[in-house]
Amino acid sequence: TSPGPTQSLNLRKPFFVGGINPDLSSNDKVKKHLQGVLGSFEGCMRNMKQNYETFGQPNATQKVSSCVANLERGTFFNDQGGYITLYDKYYVGLDFAFNLDIRPRNLSGVILAIYDPAEKGDYIFLQLVDGKVVATADNGQGEVKTEYTPREENALCDGEWHSISVNKAKNVLLLTVDGNNAPAGTGAVGSSEINTNDPMYIGGVPDFTRTGILTDRNFSGCIRNFEIRRGKGELYKAQYLSSGDITGDVTLNKCPRN
Known part of the structure; x- marks a missing residue:
């Protein structure tokens, strides 16, 4: 006073x-x-x-973020671009699997990325590319790829939730979208470990020029129910995106319904 x-x-x-x-x-x-x-x-x-x-x-x-009246659970990645750094250092290793639900607003965008920033470093990516879901991984012996193509190009942008499962089991990469299995990707025998000690990005990346990234857009839309299984035989553990660091336009814990 x-x-x-x-x-x-x-x-x-x-x-x-x-x-x-x-x-x-x-x-x-x-x-x-x-x-x-x-x-x-x-x-x-x-x-x-x-x-x-x-x-x-x-x-x-x-x-x-803007006020929206009709909301539901999830994390919203705005069209302006943004991403979450969920872990500062994450080791992928021999066996790594994750599940999540997405409701995209654009046909292309990076959904998940873990990569060594060195040009030839190891990585694993999950991306939307022109309406397709593409999972790729490289442990230094060449890229392994699996791809799901829906019957219609815009099928994933229909305003509904879509489930995605990715499973890296040694040198095999598996992808399932809405219960549909994509052709498995298989790498060189005896080369199975992805040696990363690098950030895990959700919804985008800070640099689109990295080898293996197939789009120049961050993910736009909603993500929910993200869970990870670290090793073969382990249980899936729920991941809380609110615990990560936000860059750009991301709204935690609520998504517009339309």
């Missing part, structure tokens, strides 16, 4: 709406004035005004 009959506030830009800059969250003065409440506002705002004048468009936003 200000002493005496003060009737105005001496404020300086920037103004934060809906939350504060993460760099300020550890500031003792900020903590005191906010009484320890440092969480961001969850919900929708509109018609922001100061002295009866609208604020206009913000200079910058962080993890903010």
Whole structure:
């Protein structure tokens, strides 16, 4: 509070709406004035005004998306482009399998990527390419590929959820889409291990020029029910995309229904 009959506030830009800059969250003065409440506002705002004048468009936003009335569970990757770094260092190894559901809004986009940034490094990718679902892997002995082609080019962009399963078992790569098995991809015998110690990206990648990436777009649409099995005979474990680091326009825990 200000002493005496003060009737105005001496404020300086920037103004934060809906939350504060993460760099300020550890500031003792900020903590005191906010009484320890440092969480961001969850919900929708509109018609922001100061002295009866609208604020206009913000200079910058962080993890903010448009308000949508009709929502359901999942993570939404906006058309503007964005992705989640779910793990900073992930080892694929001999056996690796995962399941997820997608509801895409575009025929092309990177769904999952784990790769050594070196040009000839190991990798595994799951991508949409012109309406096809393509899984590829390389352990240094040449690319292994399996591809699912729907009967109609736009079949996966029909507004419905579609299930995808990928299973890398040593030198064999299996892909199933909506219960339909794609032809298996088989690599060189005796060359089975994908040696990665690199980020796992969901919904896109920071660099589309990497060998093995077949599109120049991030995934657009919704993803849910992502689960991983690390080794043969192990159980699948649910993965929480909200635990990852967001880059770009991604909305956690809610998807527009249409």
